[in-house]
Amino acid sequence: MCGIVGVVSNAPVNQLIYDALLLLQHRGQDAAGIVTQQERKFFMHKAKGMVRDVFRTRNMRGLPGDAGLGQVRYPTAGNAYSEEEAQPFYVNAPYGIVLVHNGNLTNAQALKAELFSSDHRHINTESDSETLLNVFAHELEKTTRGAQLQPDDVFKAVSAVHRRIRGSYAVIAMIAGHGVLAFRDPFGIRPLSMGRKDGTVMVASESVTLEGTGHVFDRHVAPGEAVFIDLQGNVHAQQCAENPKLYPCIFEYVYLARPDSVLDGISVYQARLNLGETLAKRVVSTVPPSEIDVIIPIPESSRPSATQLAHLLGVPYREGFVKNRYVGRTFIMPGQGVRKKSVRQKLNVIASEFKGRNVLLVDDSIVRGTTSREIVQMARDAGAKKVYLASAAPPVRFPNVYGIDMPTSSELVAYGRTVEEVREVIGCDALIYQDVEGMKRAIGSLNPNLDGFDASCFDGVYVTGDINAEDIARINEARIGQEDPLEEDTSRLALPNAQEA
Numbered sequence: 001m002c003g004i005v006g007v008v009s010n011a012p013v014n015q016l017i018y019d020a021l022l023l024l025q026h027r028g029q030d031a032a033g034i035v036t037q038q039e040r041k042f043f044m045h046k047a048k049g050m051v052r053d054v055f056r057t058r059n060m061r062g063l064p065g066d067a068g069l070g071q072v073r074y075p076t077a078g079n080a081y082s083e084e085e086a087q088p089f090y091v092n093a094p095y096g097i098v099l100v101h102n103g104n105l106t107n108a109q110a111l112k113a114e115l116f117s118s119d120h121r122h123i124n125t126e127s128d129s130e131t132l133l134n135v136f137a138h139e140l141e142k143t144t145r146g147a148q149l150q151p152d153d154v155f156k157a158v159s160a161v162h163r164r165i166r167g168s169y170a171v172i173a174m175i176a177g178h179g180v181l182a183f184r185d186p187f188g189i190r191p192l193s194m195g196r197k198d199g200t201v202m203v204a205s206e207s208v209t210l211e212g213t214g215h216v217f218d219r220h221v222a223p224g225e226a227v228f229i230d231l232q233g234n235v236h237a238q239q240c241a242e243n244p245k246l247y248p249c250i251f252e253y254v255y256l257a258r259p260d261s262v263l264d265g266i267s268v269y270q271a272r273l274n275l276g277e278t279l280a281k282r283v284v285s286t287v288p289p290s291e292i293d294v295i296i297p298i299p300e301s302s303r304p305s306a307t308q309l310a311h312l313l314g315v316p317y318r319e320g321f322v323k324n325r326y327v328g329r330t331f332i333m334p335g336q337g338v339r340k341k342s343v344r345q346k347l348n349v350i351a352s353e354f355k356g357r358n359v360l361l362v363d364d365s366i367v368r369g370t371t372s373r374e375i376v377q378m379a380r381d382a383g384a385k386k387v388y389l390a391s392a393a394p395p396v397r398f399p400n401v402y403g404i405d406m407p408t409s410s411e412l413v414a415y416g417r418t419v420e421e422v423r424e425v426i427g428c429d430a431l432i433y434q435d436v437e438g439m440k441r442a443i444g445s446l447n448p449n450l451d452g453f454d455a456s457c458f459d460g461v462y463v464t465g466d467i468n469a470e471d472i473a474r475i476n477e478a479r480i481g482q483e484d485p486l487e488e489d490t491s492r493l494a495l496p497n498a499q500e501a
């Protein structure tokens, strides 16, 4: 889940794209990039790091023009340490195209081979996004050979892209001298919304980006749909997929997106409140509320669920952990070593909230168990009598192939373990998980027009219907060994008792 943005305006867009990327920073911390266009020429700056570190005044001065794209990267293909895999990607033909991508292609390796042997195109990185760009460029070349580019040609090329590529993709591309194109995969797995303010049309991963930059939310890009904004700001749109369905990624609502965003008609904040509500029922059946002195969220993402849970249980809600706001999100950091170290750097206890009490800690999700193991120990060290843990999401038991970096089952703490075994690994006195149906109902009830969710990491059902064990193994293989060789501590978390499922 990277963050992407595209803009067509009647004024310089460099600062606007920078501001938009800051509002998307929670979606990717490893690299950032902006490309702008002036008189058919592209100006690009991209590098590893957070937005504030990547763009200095001198870089901003080098990004003139009234249209552009930006991306913050959280790698799910290739690796996190290669500067070349930062986005946007560029190809010079046809016309000159730059592209940013949020998602993950599941047939990238086959496509790469095909691009080389049949389309005679060279891919220079391990990034699936570079492959995607070349597929699009090849298809655009075919539809427009010798002719003046029309929106219909662009839509034909997108239809061909839909036929060739598999997986999840929200894409924004800019075609030199023509305009900005946005499209979404036929299942709408990754989010994309659009908005306007006078003279400017913006497309972005989350609605918070539109609001935070003074745009009025217009609508979500539909699954399979392509939207082409020409350089005069006219918006052309067309459905380019044969059988589009709306199955957004449920993990966006659980953890990835900002709570102040609305994705596909569902408020992320309300989704998290609802998760807290269904979780309350499960807590009551495991630990009587009278045995809980205090409910404490594990900052940041679990807060809405924890407040609702505390309200319904009638138990005091307290802030027992303080977050160092200068440490990023740990789950999206590359490498287990750095993730583990960062939990302690990021969170510290207010000991008085724990001493002599039975505490119920609440997190939005437990994935590798990195956070919960550390946090439970910190609560005990601070003098808690009993430490219970509740997760607003069900156990994460399956790899994700659609743009969340959990490619291997064995790294998931709940893989091959019963809830009781997970409890033992984490070291808490009781562990309460949300159930899959409860989660889907809690969020799905907020938009009856959805066809369903991609909840594959929870239920093992891959909505594109074309993922088998071999694909998962291949995707695993491509990610293993992608940690930075220069990173000091990249040891994987030792998890006793892991069994094959």
Ligand SMILES: O=P(O)(O)OC[C@H]1O[C@H](OP(=O)(O)OP(=O)(O)O)[C@H](O)[C@@H]1O
Pocket: 255, 298, 299, 300, 301, 302, 328, 329, 330, 331, 332, 363, 364, 365, 366, 367, 368, 369, 370, 371, 372
């Ligand atoms: O079981 P794990 O592998 O540790 O992953 C799950 C944890 O990671 C995320 O927190 P993160 O620090 O990334 O972000 P947040 O501040 O938004 O909660 C998530 O909210 C959980 O706390």
Ligand SMILES: NC(=O)CC[C@H](N)C(=O)O
Pocket: 001, 002, 003, 073, 074, 075, 076, 077, 078, 085, 101, 102, 103, 104, 105, 127, 128, 129, 403, 404
């Ligand atoms: N999280 C994402 O959307 C990642 C985009 C792309 N697959 C990459 O790894 O760079």
Ligand SMILES: [Mg+2]
Pocket: 298, 299, 300, 301, 302, 363, 364, 371
């Ligand atoms: Mg968290």
